[in-house]
Each structure stands twice: as C-alpha cells, then as structure tokens.
Amino acid sequence: QVTLKESGPVLVKPTETLTLTCTVSGFSLSNGRMGVSWVRQPPGKALEWLAHIFSNDENFSSTSLQTRVTISKDTSKSQVVLTMTNVDPVDTATYYCARIRIGTFVTYYVMDVWGQGTPVTVSS
C-alpha cells in the first residue's frame, strides 16, 4: 500500500523558514518512474503546485516561488523535504505531498497518491 504523510510545524512566524517533510511508504524514491510533488491550498482557495523531485534528484519549482523554495530527498529515509524561506501570512495553507507516477510507454506525469495534508499558519 502506497502512503505519504506530511509533517512539520503548525505555526510559523513571518520571515522564518518553513521546513516540511514527506515520509513515503510502499514505493522507493529511487524508482525511476516515480517522483514526489508538493502542492498547497490556502483556506478556501485553489490548489497551487510548489515543487517536485525525481529519482535522479532532478527537481523543479514554481517560477513564482523558485527563489524561496527548495526541495530535496533522502532516499534511505524515504523522505522528501520542502523548505520555504521568508514566509508571509499569505503562505498560510494546507500543504500536501503527492506521488508522481510517470508513464511507461507514453510519457505522462500524474499525481496519483496524496498525503492527507498538513495545515500551516504563518502568524506572529
């Protein structure tokens, strides 16, 4: 059974750095047909993709956040870590991690299994 679980602080102060961890099970972060994404959702608003990372450590982040967001992984611990610097109240959201499945015969990218999400509030 594939599961992903987000963990991290519930409350962060403005200008601080937010660090979130996604712990996965049921698949390996070294699997070349898999990756892990981070997606967030402010209260009452739409989903926003933040970043993702693949087995070869290739990673990408949203152009609007790329100066503040870093993604990394520890394959031995089955963990993907997202760091966001200089947080602001507008970063208040539920943060999800999701497994990316890459197509085999035809290349496609889907987020097919999601964690339950972790709420983060940015406030002084």
Add this chain to the structure above:
Amino acid sequence: DVQMTQSPPSLSASVGDRVTITCQASQDISNYLNWYQQKPGKAPKLLIYDASNLETGVPSRFSGSGSGTDFTFTISSLQPEDFATYYCQQYDNLPLFTFGPGTKVDLK
C-alpha cells in the same frame, strides 16, 4: 508559464444531470492535461490523465476530451458522491505543473 482557466467557476446540478466543465490553456499543451476531484477537507483524487484516460478504479461516468488549448470534463450522470470541486492540471516538457482555478459542483 502556461496559465489555466476553468469555466464555470461553480455550477448547481441535480442527481442524474450531465455536467460539463471546460478548461483552457494559454498555449498549446498537446494532451498534457489531468483532472482531479477534491471534497472538502480531503486531498485531491486523480480522475483523468492525459486528457482522456480514466484512472484505474474511477467510475466510467467520468470522461475527458480535448487537445491543444481546449479541454472538456464530463460527468454523464451526476451521483450524490460527485458533489465536489474539480481541478484541471497541466504539465509541460520540463515538467512544470499548473492547476486551474477549480469548478465547484453543488446541489441545485
């Protein structure tokens, strides 16, 4: 960056209705378009990938079509469990992802 729009932002429908949602990309994205369902307080769920492929285990009343810049998502006969918000999501060649703003489907 590719921008995504969805219409309508919300709709009211009855059980048994046919529901159609459209998604438009700001540039040609071929068929690199996925659809997700999200219920309140829950994580999104993948329904359709590559514009028209039904994810394993998803009921056949859900379907998708389109390519290029214009895409359609259809629920052929709305069921009580289908009241939710639906998002399109595109990916490009890098890949970078972008979600649409969502369409909320509620009970008329």
